[in-house]
Amino acid sequence: MKDDNAYNFRVIDYGDSVQVRLYSTPVLRGGQVSKLDRLQLHDVSDDEFDELLEQKRQERSINSSVNRTKNSIYAVARANEWEFFVTLTFDRSKVDSSDYNLISSKSRKWLNHLKTRYAPDLKYLAVPELHADGKHWHIHVLLSNIGSIKLEDSGIVKAGKKIYNLPGWKYGFSTASMIESSERVSSYICKYITKELATLTQHRKRFWSSANCVRFKDCVSDEFLDDPGLIFEKYGDSIDYIKKVKCPVVNRSVTYVEISKEVKTEKL
Template identity: 30%
Template sequence: MTRLYKTKIKSYPNGDKTLTVYKNALIVKIDDDSIDVSISEKTEKTDDEKELEKIRNLWKIRTKIKDYVLSNEFNYFWTLTFDSDRYNYAVAFEKMGRWLERMRKKHGKFDYIMIPELHKDGAIHFHGVTGGLNAVIRDSGVKHKGVKVYNCSDWDHGFTTLTKIRSREKTASYITKYVTKEMQNSIVGKGKKKYWCSRGLRVPAVEYSVQDLGLGLQPDYENDTCLIYKIK
């Protein structure tokens, strides 16, 4: 099913809303699994169109992860490294998958998002957030910007750091910076999983309108495509 719209309204569990007003009306394609914005139905794409599609895909991934963080009760921010196989992305992904499964069996169901990143030397590590995971953690004795840093004894593949999440908004903005072109191309490749997340995560309610509902408001963000308003 498709429909024309000018404004997209997202309502989050805490009552906040985000209005995205597009400078040109768009067509939204809605199916059971996802919402995609479609502009062209051409089967063959130019190099510029392919590059634009990659940018849009990155934007969609960042937006989805941000919505997950803002809509769910995550309480720890993680960094997980690997002592071995840190240059073998396939093996690192397999280790991460097995570890998440082991944590579910050991501690019960929990919420998570894990995103891969590369060091400058090409070594892979993960950043992520968890909620409801009663893993074995200990105070590292270190503070970062006044915040206690913890280590997790349950992670046996390398080093870990954990910090308690104090702001959903800051965490959502921070974690999405790891969603890059490098992640999309170099780490996992086309058609592969770009990040890990648990099933059943809440998402904001989404509505569409043909009207420009942002008239008279000062946007919080603007680019060539849209204006974004945050309403508390």
């Protein structure tokens, strides 16, 4: 059943390219409870209905927060060209990596120190990730314009990529690898924003980026398509690549379709 307040097709113009997103299930605008949700609750009591409806509203609030954060990260990541993907871990004998505020402060200060001391044009975008233990944190960072920041060859090669270490990171262990596609790494880094992270970091910054990162307001349009497959028929010859991403937080998958910048998408 179609909900008039939902969409399953979104077009985003990033200036130098166009991205289409196809959603496996409809996305509701404004975090509202859909008509479908209401119909699914038709056989419960009034008190149960109110309680379940409030639960759904709270779930949608968290999911909306996750999506807003992902969209904000993606917008910064996509607007810039990146050279290195870095992971920073913390030695627990030196830093209490369960303290989110502490690891955020340490990593921000270190990145700004690099910018001041070694790379005045350094750009960075940092996103935290929770360890599998659900308690401790590490940081993923996109870097470009690294100036004279020192990288050491670790002697390790993964998936054909040479792995480096950053000897200047004194709080624990670090790895860095060359980025092949800024577009693809922009999608990849968003996967670290989860429902659990959003819940644990309420009212705190969930990512940080250098002031010199390019920022722009993307041009967005969305609608509901009865047959999303029309996008492939219409732009098949102009599609650069397609990637499908599962989003368990909202129980849907998103298919990202990159369309050549020369092509202007039209209403389907």
